[in-house]
Amino acid sequence: MSTLTSSPAATTATGTTRGLRLSGLNWLVWRQHRAGFWTILAATALCTVWIVYQRAQMTDYLNGIGWPHPKDENWSQDFHKYSSRLTSASYGLGLIPVLLGVFLGAPLLASDLENGTAKLVTSQSVSRVRWLTTKLGITALVVTVSTVALSLLFAWWWEPVKKENSVIDWTSGSAFDVTGPVPVALTLFTVIGGVAIGMLLRRTLVAMVVTFGFATLVQVVWGYFRMDLGNTITVTTHHGVADSSFPKLPDAAYQVDQWFITGSGKLLSWSTCADEQTDKARQACLHSKDVVGWSVDYLPLSQMSSMQWLGAGILLALTAGVTAFIFVWGRKRLV
Amino acid sequence: MEFRIDRRSGVAAYQQIVQQTKQALRLGVLLPGDRLPTAKEVSQTCAVNPNTTLKAYRELEREGLVEPRPGLGTFVRRSLARPQAGADSPLRTELAGWMDRAREAGLEREDVTALVASVLEERYAGSTVAAANAEALGTPGARSTGE
Amino acid sequence: MSNGMGLGGPAVESAIEAHGLGKRYRRGWALKDCSFRLPTGRICGLVGPNGAGKTTLLGIAANLLEPTEGTLRVFGAAPESAEANRRGAFLAQEKPLFRRFTVEETLRMGRELNPGWDQKAAEDIVRAGNVPLGAKIGTLSGGQRTRVAFALAFGKRPDLLLLDEPMSDLDPLVRHELMGTLMAEAAEHGTTVLMSSHMLTELENVCDYLVVIAAGGLRLAGEVDELLAAHTLLTGAKAGEGLPRDITRHTVVESRVSGRQVNALVRPDGPIDGAWQTDTPNLEELLLAYLRVPDAPPLISPSAQVTDRAGKAVAA
Numbered sequence: 001m002s003t004l005t006s007s008p009a010a011t012t013a014t015g016t017t018r019g020l021r022l023s024g025l026n027w028l029v030w031r032q033h034r035a036g037f038w039t040i041l042a043a044t045a046l047c048t049v050w051i052v053y054q055r056a057q058m059t060d061y062l063n064g065i066g067w068p069h070p071k072d073e074n075w076s077q078d079f080h081k082y083s084s085r086l087t088s089a090s091y092g093l094g095l096i097p098v099l100l101g102v103f104l105g106a107p108l109l110a111s112d113l114e115n116g117t118a119k120l121v122t123s124q125s126v127s128r129v130r131w132l133t134t135k136l137g138i139t140a141l142v143v144t145v146s147t148v149a150l151s152l153l154f155a156w157w158w159e160p161v162k163k164e165n166s167v168i169d170w171t172s173g174s175a176f177d178v179t180g181p182v183p184v185a186l187t188l189f190t191v192i193g194g195v196a197i198g199m200l201l202r203r204t205l206v207a208m209v210v211t212f213g214f215a216t217l218v219q220v221v222w223g224y225f226r227m228d229l230g231n232t233i234t235v236t237t238h239h240g241v242a243d244s245s246f247p248k249l250p251d252a253a254y255q256v257d258q259w260f261i262t263g264s265g266k267l268l269s270w271s272t273c274a275d276e277q278t279d280k281a282r283q284a285c286l287h288s289k290d291v292v293g294w295s296v297d298y299l300p301l302s303q304m305s306s307m308q309w310l311g312a313g314i315l316l317a318l319t320a321g322v323t324a325f326i327f328v329w330g331r332k333r334l335v
Numbered sequence: 336m337e338f339r340i341d342r343r344s345g346v347a348a349y350q351q352i353v354q355q356t357k358q359a360l361r362l363g364v365l366l367p368g369d370r371l372p373t374a375k376e377v378s379q380t381c382a383v384n385p386n387t388t389l390k391a392y393r394e395l396e397r398e399g400l401v402e403p404r405p406g407l408g409t410f411v412r413r414s415l416a417r418p419q420a421g422a423d424s425p426l427r428t429e430l431a432g433w434m435d436r437a438r439e440a441g442l443e444r445e446d447v448t449a450l451v452a453s454v455l456e457e458r459y460a461g462s463t464v465a466a467a468n469a470e471a472l473g474t475p476g477a478r479s480t481g482e
Numbered sequence: 483m484s485n486g487m488g489l490g491g492p493a494v495e496s497a498i499e500a501h502g503l504g505k506r507y508r509r510g511w512a513l514k515d516c517s518f519r520l521p522t523g524r525i526c527g528l529v530g531p532n533g534a535g536k537t538t539l540l541g542i543a544a545n546l547l548e549p550t551e552g553t554l555r556v557f558g559a560a561p562e563s564a565e566a567n568r569r570g571a572f573l574a575q576e577k578p579l580f581r582r583f584t585v586e587e588t589l590r591m592g593r594e595l596n597p598g599w600d601q602k603a604a605e606d607i608v609r610a611g612n613v614p615l616g617a618k619i620g621t622l623s624g625g626q627r628t629r630v631a632f633a634l635a636f637g638k639r640p641d642l643l644l645l646d647e648p649m650s651d652l653d654p655l656v657r658h659e660l661m662g663t664l665m666a667e668a669a670e671h672g673t674t675v676l677m678s679s680h681m682l683t684e685l686e687n688v689c690d691y692l693v694v695i696a697a698g699g700l701r702l703a704g705e706v707d708e709l710l711a712a713h714t715l716l717t718g719a720k721a722g723e724g725l726p727r728d729i730t731r732h733t734v735v736e737s738r739v740s741g742r743q744v745n746a747l748v749r750p751d752g753p754i755d756g757a758w759q760t761d762t763p764n765l766e767e768l769l770l771a772y773l774r775v776p777d778a779p780p781l782i783s784p785s786a787q788v789t790d791r792a793g794k795a796v797a798a
Contacts, residue, residue, distance in 0.1 A: 024594050031587060032580060116578030123544060123572040124595035124638070127564070335546040340687060345764065348687040378665030382658050383687040384525050385669030 090174040105194025106211040181312035237293035352391035360415035497674035502552035527689035528678040544572035571640035577631040581620035604637030625656035696776035704783025728756040
């Protein structure tokens with residue numbers, strides 16, 4: 001791409017672009033990091049094959065039991081070996097942001113700064129901004145290709161049993177963080193964060209350790225706020241608070257909270273009057289407090305996608321901010 | 336022709352090139368029409384600044400010994416080899432005979448050198464030696480002592 | 483000082499021009515108030531004790547560092563400009579290369595990233611050292627690696643070559659060979675070279691221009707011949723106490739008294755009176771004197787002086 005701007009004189013063997021042959025900075029960045037990039041792409045390909053195979057096995061079994069209306073009540077016992085593969089795969093996929101942050105993001109600039117090769121590249125006829133752009137661009141592209149593929153594959157594998165909370169609860173990281181746009185955004189944010197950490201610390205090993213801490217922190221904070229992304233739906237009943245009168249929630253709904261509701265609409269804790277010794281005394285207690293029914297807050301499965309996009313949007317905005325910081329800082333100091 | 340620059344001699348590199356070229360002209364190593372090595376070649380083999388060689392060649396050119404031919408290089412114009420000093424000249428034969436006698440008389444190499452130098456000083460006083468000294472001191476023209 | 487030499491403004495284009503250049507780090511000023519110019523086509527030695535600011539000066543010219551104050555221009559352009567980037571090449575002291583690249587790939591990097599790349603020149607330099615093109619950089623010896631780094635710098639066909647201690651970690655044979663290559667390339671292409679070194683003997687016969695900095699400030703700048711000719715070594719006997727007036731009426735760079743003998747390096751401000759043996763110093767003697775006495779009055783020869791905006795010569 002850049003070699004075509006050369007002056008006609010003195011260029012004895014300028015690289016010409018033929019087909020998919022990389023040139024200029026693209027070639028350099030790919031060549032420098034090709035081991036890492038190929039590892040990521042190869043691992044993605046292997047995962048693809050494995051997931052396709054696993055899903056085929058699982059659907060075979062499910063078809064056999066007449067899913068989604070299993071003939072046998074005890075289907076979940078036999079299904080366990082399929083569902084455990086699904087959950088362990090989701091744990092594995094959940095590690096991707098941390099792994100790529102530590103092994104791809106942190107060394108990306110730190111090793112160039114540590115070994116002086118940043119000086120080498122910037123003393124060629126390319127600007128630091130172009131070098132940074134290419135480096136971050138190709139890295140982001142590889143990360144995106146890999147995580148988009150794995151996200152789609154896992155969602156496809158999980159889809160048949162998505163409504164079955166006992167297999168994987170959609171609100172847990174095992175589902176929420178490895179499907180849709182979330183794994184892409186989480187991984188990009190962690191990787192770019194690792195790049196920034198490496199740029200500031202200028203030492204590969206230290207940067208990797210610190211990035212590991214950063215990636216873990218991101219996971220913890222993300223897990224803490226994950227469910228705040230949805231708009232909880234409240235359902236109320238007025239048929240008393242017996243167990244049988246508990247409102248029916250949609251399949252796979254995630255119950256955020258439950259209350260007793262009084263005739264005046266006041267919410268009381270559901271442990272109100274639980275200390276009464278006899279059922280009769282409890283009824284009297286509830287009656288004296290004018291408890292008329294349940295008020296339940298929940299998140300339906302239908303919100304999952306919008307919550308994921310909202311969360312991913314926030315993460316991508318943060319990623320953009322960190323990227324801007326890398327450019328502002330690195331434009332002058334990246335040597 | 337290859338120059339040999341001695342960095343510890345105290346003699347400026349360009350003068351070493353001038354002296355070695357003249358020596359080669361005297362001994363017949365270089366003959367009229369021969370091409371001197373280019374500044375690039377001298378730089379490559381001796382690791383000296385190309386301007387040093389160019390300066391030496393300008394000096395030789397001023398003395399009429401060499402001439403630059405644009406695009407081709409610097410060529411020898413005239414030789415300094417004298418038939419009177421050639422290998423089979425009577426003068427050389429006489430000197431060789433004298434040396435043999437000096438050796439038979441028990442003179443060491445240093446004694447002979449000292450003897451030759453002192454006679455040389457005496458007979459060539461005011462010509463060669465003065466010129467050599469002036470050369471060794473460098474050209475004072477560029478000095479900045481004007482006040 | 484040194485008046486009567488300058489004939490109007492600089493006629494030759496400047497490869498480097500520094501105006502009041504200064505760089506401060508957290509621990510203090512590494513370079514302060516540096517003003518000089520380096521005309522094109524010169525091979526210039528940049529000399530100074532360790533920590534004098536040589537690497538800082540080169541780093542600013544190579545756009546690796548930003549000056550705290552003042553400006554530096556490379557062929558009239560700012561160091562961060564595309565033009566300066568294209569016309570200059572920098573070889574850092576540690577000669578960084580990608581260790582996992584082969585020699586061939588390293589040269590390809592030069593080809594891919596530099597519009598005016600000269601593959602033949604680069605390959606010739608590598609071949610001259612019998613460095614196998616297929617070998618990984620990490621397996622090469624120090625000398626071979628330096629040679630590849632040189633090839634990369636030369637293949638860029640720079641008009642200005644900035645070298646930071648280029649020969650410091652090489653054995654004498656390789657050093658001589660590479661210096662020869664450097665001189666030959668400079669001879670062929672008229673490349674301006676600015677090369678820092680603290681091996682003074684290495685600079686003799688190589689440099690025709692000199693910039694000396696010590697303690698962050700400029701001490702000497704100009705043509706080697708002019709600088710040498712502007713100084714005289716005086717040797718003689720002293721009569722009374724202190725330095726004789728014959729000496730102190732000139733600008734004294736350094737003087738030593740041992741017994742009755744006086745040795746002095748002076749910049750004559752007129753004819754030398756008295757019974758003194760006078761000699762022109764060689765480059766090493768001159769440099770050592772200035773390095774030993776960092777507060778000696780600086781000397782900037784006319785060709786190395788920059789003019790400020792009013793067109794008046796700025797002397798340090």
